[in-house]
Each structure stands twice: as structure tokens, then as C-alpha cells.
Amino acid sequence: MENKTIVITGGSRGIGKTVAETYRQRKANIVIGDIRDAEGEKLVAKMNEEAGAKVAIYVHTDVSHYEDNRHLFRTAESEFNRVDVAFLNAGIGSTSNTLFAPLDDDREESIFNVDLIGVVKGTKVALLHMAKNKEDSAIIINASTCSFQTPPAMSAYNAAKHGVIGWVRSLDFLPKVCNVRINANTDLMTDLGDRSIEPYWKVADALPRASMKTLIQAIDICIKNTTKSGAAILVLPDGVSDFPRPAVFESTVNEATNKALEIYKVEMVEQYKKELDIALKRYSDN
Template sequence: MTLQSPSTDLTSFEGKVAVVTGGSRGIGKAVCDELIRRGAKVVIGAISDKGREVAKQYNKEAGKKVAVFLRTDVSRYDDNKALFQLAENEFGGVDIAILNAATCDNADNLFSPLDDKLEERIFNVNAVGLIKSSKVAILHMAKRGGGSIVCTSSAAGFYSVPALIAYVATKHAVIGYVKSCTFLPEVCNVRVNAVCPSFADTTFMDNVKTIDGAPEPFYDFVDTVPTVPMSVIIDGVFKYLCDNTANGKTVMAYPTGIEVIEAPEWHYSLLTDDSLKAQDIYLKKAIPHSKQQLSRALERYEKEQKERPI
């Protein structure tokens, strides 16, 4: 069941404003590099203060302010709201959100300590944090007239990887979330898509190569698998930024290039005459209903922002 329409035109990035979570290193930093190269302004949110130096370097090279940084924990709504409000204050609004922040802490959690905080962190950042970031992004983009969100998931969002069981669960969650956003262009002119790299040549998972001081055998296998070039991941991100018909889609980034992964159709046994008629009725009601919800959400958000201490 899909609802789609064209969204905002991002074939030109000159003057566009992008918020990038996890933008201080790895994939996020590479996306920022490309956005800056194409003329966009970037607002970097990251848990590491390294993002401050990244933004400073962009501004130095451009000879003007084209980037700003804010230390951001995406698992907190207050941090997300501050990040997107910074984009609005500094550059006038938000056109693009690259939701890339993630962690692999406790990625192999099956036999890890029964510790609530340890258990919850990877889910709070990779899944819940991404959803929180997207909800705030959608509100800012709706005010702007539309926009494009690209989420960084992973090949682990489709494949099983026993050595990364919790990480895999979070990335499956991202895929499910993105595929469920197909109605948004009709509601607020916002598109949501995902890029899913296979093993990338970054340091992201270096800290999980040992568990309790012992090497994780999985990485003996990983060391034999070709890595996906960063240029392919960037191709995947910009495919969805530039294609204003793509929504609720996922693209896999392999060493050989990018491949779109289509969602399965509803099983024929579910599509009875009654259910098809009910679906048609639902589709006619869904957009007006969601627009009403959006209107209330925007009013609530604007009120909260006005009441927020400066």
C-alpha cells in the first residue's frame, strides 16, 4: 500500500540547507564534504566535538559561513530541536536531513550483561534517535514547503549477522520506518529514503572487534569481504536527494555499485474484494487525516519553541 507524489526539487544544491547527524566523521563527514562541494550549507550534529573543527574548516575554505556545528545526542528531543532550530536561525530553514548518527556499542548483545542502560543505548541512538530526528526534521521541512530526508541504514537492515544481533535489529527498524513513510509527500512534500551500505571502509566498528578482551571471530570473515567505496555510498545518498519521485525506498551500496531494493507487495491472500474496497476508502481519508495531524503538530511545536527559554 503506497501513496506517492513528486516532492521538492533538489537537482541544484546551491543555497540549500542540510542538517547532518553524525556528520563529524565517516559517512556523515563524506556526505557533508559533497554537500559543501555542491553549494549547500550544512549544520553538523554529532556527539563528538570534532564536528566543530569540521565546520570551521569548511568556513575557512569557503571564506564565509557555510557550516555550523552543535553537539547533539539524537536520542534526546531537546538536542534534535536545538539542532534544527540552529539551521533555521543561521541559514533560514531546512531542505535536507541526512540522518546518519549511529553507534555499535553492545552490538553483540545476546550474552552481554543484563544492564538496562547498556542494552538500551544502541536502540535509543540507532532507531529511536533516528525517528526523533526525522519527526523534528519533518516539522521544519513542512514549514519550508518540503524537503528530503535520507537515513543511513545498513546491509544489516536486510541480512542476518549473529555477531551484531542488536545492531542488526536497529537497522531493520530503520528500514521498516522508512518504508512506512510513503504517504508523506502528499501530506507535507517531504520524502524519506534510506541508503544501506555493506561493509564500509571506516573505523565505525573498530571497538566491537573484541568482546571482553577476546577477538570476535566474525571479523576474520569480515576482513575477507570487499568494502564498499565511499563514492558508492555518496552516489546512493545523492540518488535519493536528486530523484524527486523516490520515496520510502531503500538502496543498497555494494562494492559493485548501488542497487534499489524493492519492498514486497502485499500477499494475494490478504487482498480480498472487501479489503481492496476498504483500502480505497482508507487511501481517500488518509491524506486529509494526516494533514490535520500535521497542522496540530506544527501548532504544538511552534508554541513549544516560543515558550522555550533562550
């Protein structure tokens, strides 16, 4: 990672901070996007002081807004010439269960705007910067074991994180269109904010936790393994492993379907290459 640039959302503390510190130790340039300005600015100031040069920057970023995502990645490219890795880590869990809460639009939408829509927006903006690289680039999404499991106390959070995995798996074709891969890490280290009176937290407290070391191993795989795209990588107490996709339902395909799919795989790539060219021009003009 020496002289490479990694953009980290939600990088001021917790998982994001650990990732930032780890890759700075490996001589990467660090760009942190977050809403916790004091913590983020303190972290990058420490990195720059230790390096005796500008090797890290902080950009106030609300990932639920396109303009903030554009500003984050444009600043990263302006300061360090390119973006090699994006770790889309920003997330909230404070409204993870609103089933019987008052009917409030902002309360209902906030977790989806950050945990799912923020991922979609961050991915689309990151792609427009990373597709220009001549070398392999990687987008890594920090998902959750709740991308697959469904504890009732985290229903809204589960839905958002299930959506993240659907998004990542849907984009496994990207290396054929440009030089960008996208993968997801799923872990057991989530801070879900206000615990209130929810009885599930007794269960949550009893859950074994994966280590930060294991998380870094998973991120290393996403960065270094150029065959990984559209993968869901589990970060668990017993180590790192792939979580396989479910099998295709046999009754939903036949010989004609398979022939059509073979043609589609070729036509899809060519179509998306054209759409990417248009998107890059539109982005550069705005």
C-alpha cells in the same frame, strides 16, 4: 545544492564527514550535529575559513534526545533560514551483540536509543521544519545491509537497522501530506567499534566494501529523484540499486480489503494533514 541547507547527524567523521565535505563543495550550507565536539568544530571552522563566510555550523547533538534534535534543527533554520535535506547518519555498533552479556539496561538499550529511536526522533523534528518548505525536501536515513541480513554476531544491530527500514517504508506517503520525502541508504561501510574476541570479524574483514563515491551517488538519487519515497537504496561494491519490498501475502487481502484500502488511502492523507497542522502549531508554541 547551491545555497541549500543540509543537516547531517554524526557528521564529524567517517561517512557523515565525507557527505558534509562533498555537499559543501557543491556550495550547500552545512549543519553538523554530533557528540564529537572537537572534530565537528574543527571541520566547520575549516569550511568557514575556506569560504570566507559562515557556511557551516556545529551543534552538539545526542540524537537519542528530543531536546538535542530540536536545538539542532532550530539552529539550522535560524542560521540559514530553512532546512532542505536531513541526512540522519548518527549510529553506534559497539553493543551490536549482547546475547550473553550481563543483564544491564543501559547496555541493552543504547544501540536502539541511537540507531533506531534517534532516527525516529530526528525524522519527526526534521519534518516539522521541512514541511514548511514550498519546494521538495528530503530526509535520508543511513541504514545498513544488516537492515535485511542477519549475521549472528550483530543481532542487536540487525534488529535496530531492520526497524529503521520499517520506519522509512511506513512513511512513503509523506509527499501527499507535505513536501517531504524519506528514503534509506544501506551500505557495507559500518564501523562496529570494539571487536573483542568475536570470530565473525574475520568474515567482516573479508567482505568487499562499497566506495564513498557510490554512497554519494545514492544520496544524490534520494535528493534529486522526486519519485523516490519510502525506498531502500542499496549501496554495494557493484553500485547502487533499489531493494524491493516483499510482496503482499495473497491470503491476507481480498476484494473487500482492496476496496477498503482505496478509501483509506484518501482518508489517511486528509487525516495526516490535519494532524500535521496541529503538530506545527504545537511545535511553534514550545
